[in-house]
Amino acid sequence: MATIKDVAKKAGVSVATVSRVLNHYDNVRQETIEAVQTAIQELDYHPNFLGRTLRRQETMKILVMVPTISNQFYSRVVKGIQTAAQAHGYHTMLAITGSDPEIEQEHINMARRKLVDGVIFLHTTMDAIDFSDFAENYPAVSACELVEGAKIPTVSIDDYRAALDGTRFLLHNGHKRIAFVSAGDLYDSSRRRRMGYAHALREAGIEAEDHLILNEGFTFNAGKRAAARILAMPSLPDAVFATSDSTAIGVISALAEHGIQVCRDISVMGFDNNQIAEFYLPHLTTISQPQFDIGHKAFELLLNKIQNQSCEEQHILLPHKLECRNSVKQNGSSK
Amino acid sequence: MATIKDVAKKAGVSVATVSRVLNHYDNVRQETIEAVQTAIQELDYHPNFLGRTLRRQETMKILVMVPTISNQFYSRVVKGIQTAAQAHGYHTMLAITGSDPEIEQEHINMARRKLVDGVIFLHTTMDAIDFSDFAENYPAVSACELVEGAKIPTVSIDDYRAALDGTRFLLHNGHKRIAFVSAGDLYDSSRRRRMGYAHALREAGIEAEDHLILNEGFTFNAGKRAAARILAMPSLPDAVFATSDSTAIGVISALAEHGIQVCRDISVMGFDNNQIAEFYLPHLTTISQPQFDIGHKAFELLLNKIQNQSCEEQHILLPHKLECRNSVKQNGSSK
């Protein structure tokens, strides 16, 4: 395989000049450029970027730490990251952690070992202290999850507010007993959403029923488990607020198997607005997150950290939106 | 940031010795090992792998070329790849090409530039000649798609046979006019499946109707478009064989909007067996692909190429399976 030396020899110039041509420096004579280029062609030379990487101490790669890609939600965020990254000449590596601290730590070492220039966390198992500590030493940002107390640039929606809006919507449409399906405290977003939900109930003067809060997770099967618990309740709640679309669909699917029809017998609201929310029957009423934009913005924050080392902590909140479809019973009357 | 030199100085040994400790060579005195290790600890030293990478000319990274990750199908394959890769100390990079030749070419250069040790193609826009050419010069394997005439190790299902089985199943259950929704010739798998479909019709003595073959693609919206065309037909076909689950669901969803109920009025069969096939209502009858295994095996083939340079062309066909659920009308009688 030809190296820069071979090209230099063939073109009758020094390696420095070849390097200049390669990097489009503007202080090379046109003839020289052409001579080098023909040498490159003739040798079918492709620069070995490992050399540059070592010299420049930059890999032009970033790492995205994602708990799972089975969920379309993260796929969209990753897509946003990747699009932004590509536009700046960066490549993206994906670490699917499965929320396993060990796997996460192993990948964090990629940053320590200079194998990537920065890390975007879509979720972390680290506590705020470790997380801040890492972010202090290496370029890192958080997306989707706003980790309480962690000093790290973050882009997400306002989960509290989103759940508040969602719950209010259910309340305004006459639903009083609302079950809440979420992931407990494993995710910060989940915790925040629960607080928004609780707030909405409180302001409506409704007494919260603890057993209506079902911490099962974000997956389809979590929804099925939640549905099983709901079916076991002495009386059915008016509505179910599931904090991910997959979960909502799990709920609907499991209820359907017991002859309970959504919208007629019970309302179900989702969260995220994945494709599936639009495709499912009934079409799912849900809270829409700007997934692509979250990813896109997250990369921009990261790039800023990589280039400027500027560590100013910033939390960017992007707008959510209630997407009204057919899975929630609406009364025309109540405002 | 501390380098190997700093550690060497601190421990009072040479860099070579530090390197030996780092790589667990067995010809270092126990005391020396300990001295080096404490120096490492005290300096909070993390080896910079860029140096090793350059010296060894290996990155321990592979690239996966995937057309999209919005489709769960590919997510599962990627997961299989990643699991296998991780077990061998490799990291995975994802290039989402969107089937854009330009983006694909840009990423192919990563291999040429030694930024990755090998490439797994889940799809390529290259023709058989270019594809073979690349695979001859760089470690590469193909997964999911068996490219006609390309000399490259491949792992996939037998698409022809799978579509044959699927169509036969529909025929055996009394469906005669079967629409076929696929991606035309953009994907080799799509072409093969169409041939399997045609074969089944022929052996059943049924005359193929060209207008029943709808080349719309693999997405949900492709399914909706196909449904629109089906609705415009003078008479409804008995069944629709959609060659991806998303497409099948698009068909079902669009038909439902016109009051046509699947299983009662028409049958629909999917392909892939994504989660959604199980979750959707009605549960989708579909052809199951061993997605995880395909990915897993693909990595093993690639590793073999990376390590042995052995170029023997092999096509590995993994078994598919008909997953019988509720979207196809079955008659108890016919065998």
Added chain:
DNA sequence: AAAACAGGTGTAATCGTTTACAACTATCAT
């Protein structure tokens, strides 16, 4: 006692680039 050997370590070359610095040429102003 000399030779052979093994265990442990250091020296320095190497991987393929980039880049600071030096140096050369031609042009221009003085």
Added chain:
DNA sequence: ATGATAGTTGTAAACGATTACACCTGTTTT
């Protein structure tokens, strides 16, 4: 003619590790 300047190019030192080779020091073999 001299010095300054701009444009172009080359030399060699990085970057941070790995590793071939040499070189010790003891120990064992002859």
